[in-house]
Amino acid sequence: MAALANNPLRASRRRRNAIAKGLALAATAFGLGWLVLILGVLLYEGVGGLSLAVFTQDTPPPGSAGGLLNAIAGSLLMTVLAVLIGTPIGILAGTYLAEYGRHDKLSSVVRFINDILLSAPSIVVGLFIYEVMVAPMGHFSGWAGAVALAVIVIPVVVRTTEDMLTLVPDTLREAAASIGLPRAHMIVRIAYRAARAGIVTGILLAIARISGETAPLLFTALNNQFFSLNMNAPMPSLPVVIFQFALSPYEEWQKLAWTGALLITVTVLALSILARSLTATRKSS
Amino acid sequence: MSEATLNGTSVQAAESSSRASVLRRLRTSDLVFHGLTRAAAITVLVLLSGVILALIIGSAPALSTFGLSFITTEVWNPVTDQFGALAPIYGTLVTSAIAMLIAVPVGLMIAFFLTELCPPMLRRPIAIAIELLAGIPSIIYGIWGLFVFAPFLQKYIQPFLIDAFANVPVLNSLFEGPPYGIGMLTAGLILAIMVLPFVTAISRDVFDAVPPVLKEAAYGVGCTTWEVFRHVILPYTRVGVIETMAVTFVIGNAHQVAASILAPGTTISASIANEFTEAVGDLYTSSLIALGLILFVITFIVLACARYMLLRIQRRIG
Numbered sequence: 001m002a003a004l005a006n007n008p009l010r011a012s013r014r015r016r017n018a019i020a021k022g023l024a025l026a027a028t029a030f031g032l033g034w035l036v037l038i039l040g041v042l043l044y045e046g047v048g049g050l051s052l053a054v055f056t057q058d059t060p061p062p063g064s065a066g067g068l069l070n071a072i073a074g075s076l077l078m079t080v081l082a083v084l085i086g087t088p089i090g091i092l093a094g095t096y097l098a099e100y101g102r103h104d105k106l107s108s109v110v111r112f113i114n115d116i117l118l119s120a121p122s123i124v125v126g127l128f129i130y131e132v133m134v135a136p137m138g139h140f141s142g143w144a145g146a147v148a149l150a151v152i153v154i155p156v157v158v159r160t161t162e163d164m165l166t167l168v169p170d171t172l173r174e175a176a177a178s179i180g181l182p183r184a185h186m187i188v189r190i191a192y193r194a195a196r197a198g199i200v201t202g203i204l205l206a207i208a209r210i211s212g213e214t215a216p217l218l219f220t221a222l223n224n225q226f227f228s229l230n231m232n233a234p235m236p237s238l239p240v241v242i243f244q245f246a247l248s249p250y251e252e253w254q255k256l257a258w259t260g261a262l263l264i265t266v267t268v269l270a271l272s273i274l275a276r277s278l279t280a281t282r283k284s285s
Numbered sequence: 286m287s288e289a290t291l292n293g294t295s296v297q298a299a300e301s302s303s304r305a306s307v308l309r310r311l312r313t314s315d316l317v318f319h320g321l322t323r324a325a326a327i328t329v330l331v332l333l334s335g336v337i338l339a340l341i342i343g344s345a346p347a348l349s350t351f352g353l354s355f356i357t358t359e360v361w362n363p364v365t366d367q368f369g370a371l372a373p374i375y376g377t378l379v380t381s382a383i384a385m386l387i388a389v390p391v392g393l394m395i396a397f398f399l400t401e402l403c404p405p406m407l408r409r410p411i412a413i414a415i416e417l418l419a420g421i422p423s424i425i426y427g428i429w430g431l432f433v434f435a436p437f438l439q440k441y442i443q444p445f446l447i448d449a450f451a452n453v454p455v456l457n458s459l460f461e462g463p464p465y466g467i468g469m470l471t472a473g474l475i476l477a478i479m480v481l482p483f484v485t486a487i488s489r490d491v492f493d494a495v496p497p498v499l500k501e502a503a504y505g506v507g508c509t510t511w512e513v514f515r516h517v518i519l520p521y522t523r524v525g526v527i528e529t530m531a532v533t534f535v536i537g538n539a540h541q542v543a544a545s546i547l548a549p550g551t552t553i554s555a556s557i558a559n560e561f562t563e564a565v566g567d568l569y570t571s572s573l574i575a576l577g578l579i580l581f582v583i584t585f586i587v588l589a590c591a592r593y594m595l596l597r598i599q600r601r602i603g
Contacts, residue, residue: 027394092325184318212422
C-alpha cells in the first residue's frame with residue numbers, strides 16, 4: 001500500500017486528474033459567470049427603463065423621451081404573419097419527408113437542403129428577399145420582412161416535424177391502415193395527434209428564433225419612426241430598433257435599446273420554457 | 286388497399302353507391318394531401334435554389350467587373366467604385382477562429398464537468414440554464430458587448446495587449462493600433478460567449494450518448510476521471526466533437542450581425558449590415574451581394590467538410 005502511494009506514476013496521474021478537474025470547474029464558472037453577468041446587466045439596465053410609456057408611446061426623435069410601441073407592434077405583426085406563412089409549408093414538407101417519401105430521392109435532397117437553409121447566415125436570407133421582393137416592388141415593406149422571417153421559420157419547422165413524426169411508432173400507422181383509413185386521414189388523425197406536442201414545440205422554437213432576428217429585417221422591413229400597421233410600408237421592429245439605437249450617441253435611445261433587449265429576452269425565455277414544459281409533459285405521460 | 290376491400294365484398298346497390306362516393310371523396314382528399322405535402326417539400330427545394338440564384342444574379346455585375354481579383358484585393362472604395370473582398374473575408378475567418386478557439390475548449394470542459402463531475406442535484410438546473418441561454422438572441426450579447434465589454438477592454442485589456450505583443454511578428458497585427466475597444470478581437474470574444482451555450486449543449490448531448498458500460502469498464506481498471514474523459518469519452522465522441530466545431534463556426538457566422546456593432550466593416554456580415562441600405566450605384570450593391578454569396582459559400586464548405594470527415598470516420602469505424 002505504501003509502495004502504491006509513493007509510486008511516482010500514480011502521483012502524476014492523480015495530479016493531472018486534479019488539474020483537469022480544476023480546469024473543468026474553472027471553465028464552468030467562467031462560462032456561467034459571463035452569462036450571469038450579461039443577464040444581470042440586462043436586467044439592471046432594462047428594468048430601470050421599463051415604464052408604461054414604453055408600451056404607449058412611439059420611438060422618439062433623438063434627445064426626447066418616448067417608448068417602443070411602434071416597434072413592438074411591428075415585431076408582433078411580422079412575427080405572426082411569418083409564422084402563418086412558414087408553419088403550414090414547414091409542417092407539410094416535414095410530413096412529406098416523414099410519411100410519404102421517407103426513403104425516396106426527393107426527400108434526401110430536401111433533407112440536405114433543409115439542413116443548409118437551417119444554418120444559412122440569416123443576413124443572406126435578407127439579401128435574397130431584398131432581391132426578389134424589395135427591388136421589384138421598389139420599396140421596403142412589412143411584407144418583405146414577414147416573408148424573410150418565414151424563410152427562417154420553414155427549415156426549423158420542417159426539421160422538428162419530421163423528427164417528431166418519425167418518433168411515432170409504425171404500429172399506430174399499421175393499425176390505422178388495417179381498418180381501411182386512407183393515408184391522409186391516418187396522418188392527420190393519428191400521426192399528427194401523436195406528434196402534436198413535439199410539432200408545437202418546434203413552432204415555439206421557431207418563434208423564439210425569429211423574435212430576435214435583426215439581419216433579415218435590416219433591408220426588408222427597414223425601420224419606421226412612426227406607428228404603422230401598413231404592410232406595404234417600411235415597418236419598425238424591436239431588433240432593428242435596438243440595433244439602431246444602440247449604435248446612436250443619444251442616451252435616451254441607448255436606454256430604450258436596453259429596455260427593448262430586456263423585452264425580447266423575456267419573450268424568448270418564456271417561449272423556450274413553454275416549449276420545454278410541453279415536451280416534458282409528453283415524455284412523462 | 287381500400288379498393289381491395291370494396292371489390293372483395295358484395296354490397297347492396299343503394300349502399301354501394303353511397304359507399305363508392307365516400308370512398309371517392311376519401312381517395313381525392315388523400316391525393317390532394319399527398320400533392321400538398323409534395324408541393325411543400327418542393328417549395329423548400331425551390332427556396333434554396335432561389336436564394337443561391339438570387340445571390341448569383343445579384344453579384345454578377347461585381348464578379349464580372351472584378352473577376353477573381355474580387356477576393357484577392359483589399360481595396361474597398363465606394364467613391365472610385367473599387368471593391369475587393371479580402372479584408373471582410375479575412376475578418377470573418379479571424380473572428381470565427383477566435384470564437385472557436387475559445388468557445389470549443391471551454392464548452393467541452395463545461396460539458397465534461399456537467400456529465401462527469403457535477404453533483405447530480407445541480408446537473409439538471411445547470412443544463413437547463415445553458416440550453417435557455419442558447420436561445421437568447423444574439424443582439425442581446427451584441428448590445429452588452431458594446432456598452433459593457435468594449436469599454437472594459439478598451440480601458441484595461443487592450444493597452445496591455447498592445448504593449449505585450451508589440452514585438453511579436455504575427456500577433457502584433459492583431460492587436461496593433463489605438464485601443465478603440467471595438468474591433469476584431471472584441472467581436473471574436475463576444476462571438477465566443479454567444480456560441481458557448483450552443484457548444485456546451487451539443488457536446489453535453491454527445492457525451493451523454495457514451496454507453497455507461499465503456500466508462501464503467503475504464504473506471505474498473507483504475508482510470509482517473511480525466512483519463513476516462515481523455516481516452517474513452519473523447520475518442521468515442523470524436524464525430525460529435527467535429528460536428529460541434531463546424532456548428533460553432535457556422536453559428537458564429539450567422540450571429541456576426543450582432544457582433545458587427547463591435548467591429549463595423551471588418552467582417553462580411555458587418556459590412557453588409559452597415560452599408561447595404563446606404564449603397565448607391567449598381568456596382569456597390571452588387572459587390573455587397575457578392576460578399577453575401579461568399580459568406581454562403583464559406584458556410585457551405587465548412588458544413589460539407591464536416592460531413593465528409595464524419596463520413597470518413599464512420600466508414601473507418603464501421
